[in-house]
Amino acid sequence: MFRRRGRKTHAAGSRPRRGWRRPRLALPLVLLAVAAGVWFALPHVPGLLGLAKEETGAPEAVPPSAFRGSSEASGHPAAAAFDGFNNRYWAPRKPGDGAGEYLECDFAQPVRVTKVVVFSGTSALKDEFLTQARPARITVTLTSEDGEETSRTIRLRDQAGQQTFDVRGADTVRARLTVDSAYGTGEGRRTAVAEVEFFGHRS
Structure with missing residues (x-):
């Protein structure tokens, strides 16, 4: 019972028959x-x-070609928020928290926006920063070439200097920043924005 069966042998001169194999498809x-x-x-x-x-790739600066504000205080036009300097600022005409006031800009050609940089207040310098009210919350609305809108609400810290936010929009031709609330409001004080910058890629 422990013997192995011997392998089947073929007679001399005979050719073993091969089994049929499926084609390898x-x-x-x-x-x-x-x-x-x-x-x-x-x-x-x-x-x-x-x-x-x-x-x-690293995003590049994509400056707007035209800009406007919902209103402007004397000497503080919307253009001051897009001029590349953070020691001049935009402020709305009426004092208060600025709720509903906005900055709006257009791009000469569609851009893929990835980041928005905001310098809040009247200046990037600490000793000038607190002289007016500063935005606490802003809604950024990006409008694409085909009219589709993308919105995101950003919350700013009450501090001088650059604040960067991830805000994305494809084929953007217009951007609006609407003030929702502000820090440091009071009698005779306006909500100020020193500078707004956009970064992304040109289409």
């Missing part, structure tokens, strides 16, 4: 599928590479 089918995928993907490769470059 799996590999050719896979290669055909890969080739078809590459063929259909080729037209989209430049766009995909461009998107990857935008996502991994």
Whole structure:
């Protein structure tokens, strides 16, 4: 019972019969599928590479070409918030918390916005920063070339200097920053914004 069966031997001069094997179609089918995928993907490769470059490349400054405010105090126009200097500022005409007042700007060509930088108050200098009210909360609304709007509410710290926020919008042609509330309000005080900057990629 412990003996192994001997292997079947064939008579001298005879040729063993091979069993039928299925043709191996799996590999050719896979290669055909890969080739078809590459063929259909080729037209989209430049766009995909461009998107990857935008996502991994450092954003650049994308300054607006036109700007306006809901209202302007004398000597403090909307242009002061987009002039590249943070020692001049925009303020609305009426004193108060500035709720509902806004800054709006246009871009000469559609841009992919990724970040918004805000210098709150009248100046980036601490000794000048507190001379007027400062925004506490702002709603940023980005309008795309096809009219679609994307909004995000940002909360600012009550401190002098640059504050950066991730705000994203594709094919943006217009941006509006609406004041929702403010710090340091009081009689005769207006809500001031020293500078607004946009960063992203040009389309």
